[in-house]
Amino acid sequence: MASRSFPEMPTPSSLLSAYASMSTSIMLFRTMFDQLFPRQLRRYVVDAVRFYWKPKSSKLTLVFEEKDGMSMNHMFEAAEAFLCSRINPDSERLRITKSVKENHINIKFADSEEVVDSFEGIKLTWKYVRHQPQPSGGGGDDSGYGGGKNSSGGSFSLERKYIELKFDKKYKETIITSYLPLIIKKSQELENEKKVVKLHNLQSYGGGPGGFKESVNLDHPSTFDTLAMDPKMKKAIIDDLDLFLKRKDFYRRVGKAWKRGYLLYGPPGTGKSSLIAAMANYLKFDIYDLQLMNVGSDSSLKKLMLRTSNRSILVIEDIDCSIQLPDRKGAMPMFSKLPDVKPVRDSQFSLSGLLNFIDGLWSCCGDERIIIFTTNHKERLDPALLRPGRMDVHIHMSYLTTEGFKTLAANYLNIHDHHWRFREIKELINDTKVTPAEVAEELMKSDNSEVVLEGLVNFLKRKKTEDEITKDGVHYGEGEVREPKKAKVIS
Known part of the structure; x- marks a missing residue:
């Protein structure tokens, strides 16, 4: 039988000799590589090898x-x-x-x-x-x-x-x-x-491009229950808000941006800001407060608007006296010469730029948004702001009514039933132009309801006398500016 021959195993001495020879060659090659090639080239070669030979990540x-x-x-x-x-x-x-x-x-x-x-x-x-x-x-x-x-x-x-x-x-x-x-x-x-409702202050960087927003939690206690408004008006506003929230598919079907515009107008102290806070608390929408005086150009306005989120309320207060807005032809509107109107810093900001975000192409950049303008003098506004499709609902914030006084009495004095002074107070309210803010101030002067109501009666009598003597020439509720045909009016 033929015997098999197996290769001889290398001896330990031969393995050590081969290892020493290989190590010497590597060290010699590395020394020559370091001496012949500059550091930048060596680094480039090493990086290239690592790039092509690195394992692919899973x-x-x-x-x-x-x-x-x-x-x-x-x-x-x-x-x-x-x-x-x-x-x-x-x-x-x-x-x-x-x-x-x-x-x-x-x-x-x-x-x-x-x-x-x-x-x-x-x-x-x-x-x-x-x-x-x-x-x-x-x-x-x-x-x-x-x-x-x-x-x-x-x-x-x-x-x-x-x-x-x-x-x-x-x-x-x-x-x-x-x-x-x-x-x-x-x-x-x-x-x-x-959800915590926040109040954001939109600002631009000195009128330059871009912008930023500062925010705080909106801890405003105003609700529809505490508003000194006519109950029918409250219900009309709530129903309009509820309908707006449910009509996402409707707005898309008819080809309109999912937004709603409100114009709040009336004398100071009638609760315009309180109504905005009540709407935000009811909807759980954040509020973005935009001061047009801080906007330097149409480009800045667009970038500020794009920083607003969906399900939010954009508020521009006192739009009639905040700035001078050049119209589309570059001319100033008629109310720009009024003494309480402040000029805008940069003429690049135009009325057309603002309108473009209300109902133009840029209005579709966001869903479920509400835009609110407030003014003390509706007649001063540029007619372009009042056209149908821009401000969908016009809400007249009038002087205090008897129903509004009932709400104030319940909130401030915890009087929910009839009081013997209410009849006289209601008669004076009907004959006097007094704002909810003025009456609320009187109701806070004492913890004793009898003292407060007596003081309120005296205040209303003085107010009535002053109204009969003073003729300021401004009347809300009479001689109103004619509403746009398709604009919904709540008053």
Whole structure:
């Protein structure tokens, strides 16, 4: 039988000799490489080798930027709200916030904090990132992240915020089609449960491009129950708001932007601001307060408007005396020469720019929005603002009525039944032009209801005498400016 021959195994000494020879060659090659090639070239070669030979990652990262162009990214807001309910007890860094008027502590993510979630057995890693760019001396850019000059001449830079979601690539379809819609649904439920109405102050950077908003919680106690208004007027406003909320499909079917315009007009102290707060509390809509005097151009106005969210109320108070608005031909409206009208700083801001956001092409940039103008003198407004389709509902905030006084008496004096002084007070109210604010001030002068009502009677008598003597020439409720045919009027 033939015997098999096996190759001889290398001896340990031969292995050590080969290893020493290879190490010497590598060291010699590295020494020659370092001596013959400059550092920049060596770094380029090493980076190139690492780039072409690096292993492909099996992970996919989705980035949720805070802004999508000039608009806010709804997915970022949804992810941020959702993740606040998924904070890990083992988290090492968290942001804690609480305003003076809030009753609870807000727990949010800190920079670079990670949260691990699971969906249908898929591991998902979330990471919150806040990046502050270096201050820049250049002008602001359209991205919303560039630098520029503020109103005091100093430089500013906008903070960039984004959220990363990392998972295995093979689950991409499942995450996009199932997990992300779940995030949106959950965030909406959380928002409805913890909704806090906020008041935002829209401002621009010294009239330059871009802008920013400051916000506080709106802790205004005004509701439709506390408003000193005629009950029929209250019901008409509430019914109009309810109908507006239910007509999303209707607005889309007829080809109109889902928005509603209200014009509140009447003398000072009749409750225009209180009505706005009551509407916000009823709808749970944020309020955006826009001061037109701080807007330098149509471009600035557009960027400020795009920073407003859906389900919000945009308020421009005292529009008749805030600014001079050049019309489409560049001329000033008739009321621009009145003494209480302040000139706008930059003539680039025009009436057409404002109208474009009310019912023009830019009006469709957002859903479920309410626009409110207030004025003490409706007759001073440019007719273009009163055309049908712009201010859908005109609400006349008149002087105090007897029904309104009943509400004030219940709110301030806790008197819900008839009082022996009410008859005289109601007769004086019917014969006197007195605002709810004036009567409310009288009702706060004492804790004794009898003393308060006696003082109110004396006040109304003096007011009636003054009205008979003084003729100011301004009458609300009589000689009103004719309403547009299709504008709904509540008075």
